[in-house]
Amino acid sequence: MPHTSAAAAPLIDVRGLGFARNDRPVFGPLDFSVEAGEAMLVQGGNGAGKTTLLRVLAGLLDGERGEVWISGTPAGPSSRAAHLAYLGHLPGLKADLGALENLQYLCGLLGRRPSIGYADALAIVGLAGYEDALARTLSAGQRKRLSLARLWLSPAPLWLLDEPYANLDLPGIELVNRMVRAHLDAGGGALVTTHGAYAAPPVRTRLLLLDGAGPAQPEGA
Numbered sequence: 001m002p003h004t005s006a007a008a009a010p011l012i013d014v015r016g017l018g019f020a021r022n023d024r025p026v027f028g029p030l031d032f033s034v035e036a037g038e039a040m041l042v043q044g045g046n047g048a049g050k051t052t053l054l055r056v057l058a059g060l061l062d063g064e065r066g067e068v069w070i071s072g073t074p075a076g077p078s079s080r081a082a083h084l085a086y087l088g089h090l091p092g093l094k095a096d097l098g099a100l101e102n103l104q105y106l107c108g109l110l111g112r113r114p115s116i117g118y119a120d121a122l123a124i125v126g127l128a129g130y131e132d133a134l135a136r137t138l139s140a141g142q143r144k145r146l147s148l149a150r151l152w153l154s155p156a157p158l159w160l161l162d163e164p165y166a167n168l169d170l171p172g173i174e175l176v177n178r179m180v181r182a183h184l185d186a187g188g189g190a191l192v193t194t195h196g197a198y199a200a201p202p203v204r205t206r207l208l209l210l211d212g213a214g215p216a217q218p219e220g221a
């Protein structure tokens with residue numbers, strides 16, 4: 001049974017979660033939970049369903065089966081957004097807005113932590129001085145860094161990070177790891193997809209192996 005006490009409940013508790021496209025199973029049924037202060041690495045080869053899982057959890061795809069509980073409360077796709085921050089392959093930036101304007105736009109849409117200023121968030125990700133640079137003029141790695149600034153400003157306790165290291169140089173990879181560690185230290189949690197070839201955040205981590213459709217359980221680590 002999912003936890004019922006909000007105080008002790010995991011940030012997310014997934015029971016029998018599955019997803020199919022045109023009656024073809026993509027993943028599941030899956031059972032796992034992520035506690036405050038914990039990261040879960042979602043590993044699997046190309047096409048195993050990692051991105052699909054994160055998009056389903058983020059409420060971006062219709063047709064899930066099973067249950068998702070957020071902090072002890074059942075949460076349908078539309079009610080999960082406030083608790084989750086999704087960093088996908090496509091950064092979701094407006095090409096003709098500047099870096100600062102993009103942050104203001106996205107935070108207006110998705111909420112923000114009032115304790116952190118936009119300029120500080122840009123500086124943390126190495127984009128100080130790029131406030132007015134249009135998103136379309138940024139490199140792929142710089143766009144990823146701008147998305148990381150948005151993530152840093154997000155008030156959501158659970159981060160869903162789809163290949164967060166993609167397009168980043170070594171300092172960028174270390175930046176992601178520092179951000180994840182700080183987020184977990186502050187009581188947050190994270191699901192992080194990876195092919196296994198990249199660095200994994202050096203934090204309390206469990207592993208969820210995805211191998212296409214079929215039952216999958218987390219491993220202790």
Ligand SMILES: Nc1ncnc2c1ncn2[C@@H]1O[C@H](COP(=O)(O)OP(=O)(O)OP(=O)(O)O)[C@@H](O)[C@H]1O
Pocket residue numbers: 021026044045046047048049050051052053195
């Ligand atoms: N928009 C879509 N329409 C139809 N099928 C899709 C779509 N997106 C993904 N798929 C299929 O769903 C399956 C899972 O894809 P998904 O992107 O979740 O895998 P992944 O594990 O993230 O892969 P990768 O490591 O290559 O990014 C694949 O068979 C893929 O072809």
